[in-house]
Amino acid sequence: MADSIKVPFVDLARQFRSIESELSQAFVDVGRSGSYIMGQRLESFERKVAAFLGVRHAIGVADGSDALFLVLKAWGIGPGDEVITATNSFIASAWVIAATGATPVLVDVADDFNIDPQGVEAAITPRTKVIIPVHLTGRAAPMDEINAIAQRHGLLVLEDAAQAIGARYRGKRAGNLGNAAGFSLHPLKNLGVYGDGGLITTNDDALAALLMKLRNHGLRNRDECELWGFNSRLDTLQAAFAEIKLAYLDGWNARCRTIAASYAEGVSHHVQVPVDQPWEECVYHNFVIRTERRDALMAHLLSQGVDTRVHYPIPIHLQDAARHLGYKRGDFPNAERFAKTMISLPIYPELDDSQVKQVIDAVRSFF
Missing domain, CATH: 3.40.640.10 (Type I PLP-dependent aspartate aminotransferase-like (Major domain))
Known part of the structure; x- marks a missing residue:
């Protein structure tokens, strides 16, 4: 694979x-x-x-x-x-x-995660x-x-x-x-x-x-x-x-923001995408989209050669290690909903424009 x-x-x-x-x-x-x-x-x-x-x-x-x-x-x-x-x-x-x-x-968390x-x-x-x-x-x-x-x-x-x-x-x-x-x-x-x-x-x-x-x-x-x-x-x-890498960081982060803007423009008609506010500058460690058809979309993207991840599929309150804290399913509805609908697309400075286009085209071809 x-x-x-x-x-x-x-x-x-x-x-x-x-x-x-x-x-x-x-x-x-x-x-x-x-x-x-x-x-x-x-x-x-x-x-x-x-x-x-x-x-x-x-x-x-x-x-x-x-x-x-x-x-x-x-x-x-x-x-x-x-x-x-x-x-x-x-x-x-x-x-x-x-x-x-x-x-x-x-x-719980808000819509921006x-x-x-x-x-x-x-x-x-x-x-x-x-x-x-x-x-x-x-x-x-x-x-x-x-x-x-x-x-x-x-x-x-x-x-x-x-x-x-x-x-x-x-x-x-x-x-x-x-x-x-x-x-x-x-x-x-x-x-x-x-x-x-x-x-x-x-x-x-x-x-x-x-x-x-x-x-x-x-x-x-x-x-x-x-x-x-x-x-x-x-x-x-x-x-x-x-x-050494610190000297490159602002440039690398700027490239990630450019990729994020391309993703947002390219797939926002099909999935929910992050929204940047005027007072913030996100560095896009992850670019997370949301769709009710998450698992099927991930499988489709993989078939198109695009690797993805989920951050994170199990909220902390539902982890076995946290059982003693007394939380239960349903306590934090936003986090639980996001865990079932989130996909992280590839985003790092070294992605070239053709790869960014491949990701966008692969998402679009699913819908």
């Missing part, structure tokens, strides 16, 4: 080839430096990505899940606390809450401490409303920006919209490395200083341990790769 795929859902090697000489030189430079954990290359990337995102601090960590988890731990979140997040997300958005000993409190502010406010209890809005598909959540709710109730806001590096909301980048944010540098993300990686951003100096220790065993220096911490460091080589 792979030989018949004309438009793969992802093609990471294609992007690698486009910057292979720079990446190869970075590998040699890091290898010859003899510094493979932390060090100047990590600090250089952290400075540049902080400037790119418009924040005071960027802290490289092992992966996107750790980015969220470490912030929650730094805030003292634990047993007896509740943290609110969206049910229509990757499981890590809730797993990191459970890992602290706190209780994930799930809420992002967390519903009304659901957030209704879910707040005296035990609520944090809201984690997920910027799903590369589109920022409704942060004005979320921040207003948080301020009214004295809560902290932790952006799950795993899918949204470079996205803008009312002129600010994702990662600069709450008290702190966690990013993933997984290879599939818009800024992906060649292994795993994550990033925390914040404008809180004290929080940043604590996180720098927490990611590195709680060490004050090589020999003195100030507090119990974790082993969650972004290694030097991946930081060097990320720094």
Whole structure:
């Protein structure tokens, strides 16, 4: 079947080839430096990505899940606390809450797949401490409303920006919209490395200083341990790769927006497509369409050589791991409906115009 795929859902090697000489030189430079954990290359990337995102601090960590988890731990979140997040997300958005000993409190999403502010406010209890809005598909959540709710109730806001590096909301980048944010540098993300990686951003100096220790065993220096911490460091080589790719990110994201506009124009008469608002700039980590004939359309697209995915077929509240939380089918109707009707079309900067046309033609030929 792979030989018949004309438009793969992802093609990471294609992007690698486009910057292979720079990446190869970075590998040699890091290898010859003899510094493979932390060090100047990590600090250089952290400075540049902080400037790119418009924040005071960027802290490289092992992966996107750790980015969220470490912030929650730094805030003292634990047993007896509740943290609110969206049910229509990757499981890590809730797993990191459970890992602290706190209780994930799930809420439904709106038509743009992002967390519903009304659901957030209704879910707040005296035990609520944090809201984690997920910027799903590369589109920022409704942060004005979320921040207003948080301020009214004295809560902290932790952006799950795993899918949204470079996205803008009312002129600010994702990662600069709450008290702190966690990013993933997984290879599939818009800024992906060649292994795993994550990033925390914040404008809180004290929080940043604590996180720098927490990611590195709680060490004050090589020999003195100030507090119990974790082993969650972004290694030097991946930081060097990320720094190279950061210079291309705005251009890559712009190409994804161009592809998204072509998709929207080409298939909107047949399926529901994302709608961009004037105050936002989505980076289209995923381009998600909706149709009641989802499974049949996916099979048809595959027969036409177009590979697709579903993000995500099982909402978090219906996962076996979440059974103890007490949710049931029907609790979050939007997320459950979307799980049955969503399709993610291929979208990445390296898609050429002929492939974009193939996708559009394949969708049209089904209807």
